[in-house]
Amino acid sequence: MQIQNRIVVVTGAASGIGRALAERFAADGAKRVICSDRDAEGAAAVAAAIGGRALTTDVGREADIVALIDTVEGEEGPIDLFCSNAGVAVWGGLQVENEAWTHLFDINVMAHVWAARHLVPRMVARGGGYLLNTASAAGLLTDLDSMPYAVSKHAAVAVSEWLAIKYGEQGLKVSVLCPQGVHTAMTAHGVGANSVDGMMDPAEIAEACVRALAAEAFLVLPHPQVLEYMRRKTGDYDRWLRGMQKLNRRFTA
Ligand SMILES: NC(=O)c1ccc[n+]([C@@H]2O[C@H](COP(=O)([O-])OP(=O)(O)OC[C@H]3O[C@@H](n4cnc5c(N)ncnc54)[C@H](O)[C@@H]3O)[C@@H](O)[C@H]2O)c1
Numbered sequence: 354m355q356i357q358n359r360i361v362v363v364t365g366a367a368s369g370i371g372r373a374l375a376e377r378f379a380a381d382g383a384k385r386v387i388c389s390d391r392d393a394e395g396a397a398a399v400a401a402a403i404g405g406r407a408l409t410t411d412v413g414r415e416a417d418i419v420a421l422i423d424t425v426e427g428e429e430g431p432i433d434l435f436c437s438n439a440g441v442a443v444w445g446g447l448q449v450e451n452e453a454w455t456h457l458f459d460i461n462v463m464a465h466v467w468a469a470r471h472l473v474p475r476m477v478a479r480g481g482g483y484l485l486n487t488a489s490a491a492g493l494l495t496d497l498d499s500m501p502y503a504v505s506k507h508a509a510v511a512v513s514e515w516l517a518i519k520y521g522e523q524g525l526k527v528s529v530l531c532p533q534g535v536h537t538a539m540t541a542h543g544v545g546a547n548s549v550d551g552m553m554d555p556a557e558i559a560e561a562c563v564r565a566l567a568a569e570a571f572l573v574l575p576h577p578q579v580l581e582y583m584r585r586k587t588g589d590y591d592r593w594l595r596g597m598q599k600l601n602r603r604f605t606a
């Protein structure tokens with residue numbers, strides 16, 4: 354998909370990767386860029402800077418996602434590309450409370466499900482559409498600092514795979530963005546093992562996304578090492594686990 358003349362929605366557009374996506378889509382000649390975020394002021398600032406439109410959405414609430422889709426499709430036109438990008442992190446393992454798991458899952462997993470639930474039937478009915486879901490390399494490998502984050506991002510990859518398989522032959526395009534460390538507010542307080550291959554800037558992530566969208570490639574891997582790690586994981590799972598244990602020792606030492 355080329356971005357020119359497209360109606361594009363980006364969630365989590367007030368900051369970081371979402372902001373960079375919105376800026377890049379506007380620069381590439383999108384017809385309309387909808388900057389959606391629960392941070393109304395931040396979304397408004399980004400929208401003002403790029404000539405887009407801001408909408409306040411908490412993607413952890415299905416009703417908000419329905420309202421976002423209805424507003425855009427009713428007032429701007431059919432959504433060509435929906436970037437379900439907003440995400441949150443909570444650090445920790447077994448001690449993370451149930452409420453925190455649920456909150457994280459609503460935003461990192463169910464938001465993708467809800468966007469697809471309300472948009473895919475419309476996209477299929479009009480012959481196609483594109484979903485770009487932001488997961489993480491943590492969704493293909495793991496995250497040593499956060500069990501809920503790693504698990505939720507695996508689920509985000511699974512949602513994307515499932516949609517691509519079930520609706521790909523009906524015109525739906527799906528890509529899933531799986532970066533390692535990126536310089537954003539989320540990583541401002543440290544990144545641990547996510548930084549071993551170097552941190553990227555949000556604009557570089559947006560560049561990788563635009564390329565993948567043009568190629569209609571499912572997996573968006575701005576850090577190329579991730580593909581090799583996936584190969585090692587699937588090639589010999591036990592060896593991969595031992596390697597990850599070693600990395601864990603290094604980062605918890
Ligand atoms: N930064 C990284 O290293 C990294 C790596 C891999 C994946 N990711 C993923 O990239 C995505 C964007 O994160 P980022 O790094 O740009 O972080 P960020 O904190 O800079 O931006 C996240 C944005 O999402 C918004 N947001 C959070 N919860 C929301 C909600 N419930 N409803 C609507 N908006 C909400 C925030 O207000 C913020 O503007 C996330 O899904 C994150 O998990 C980040």
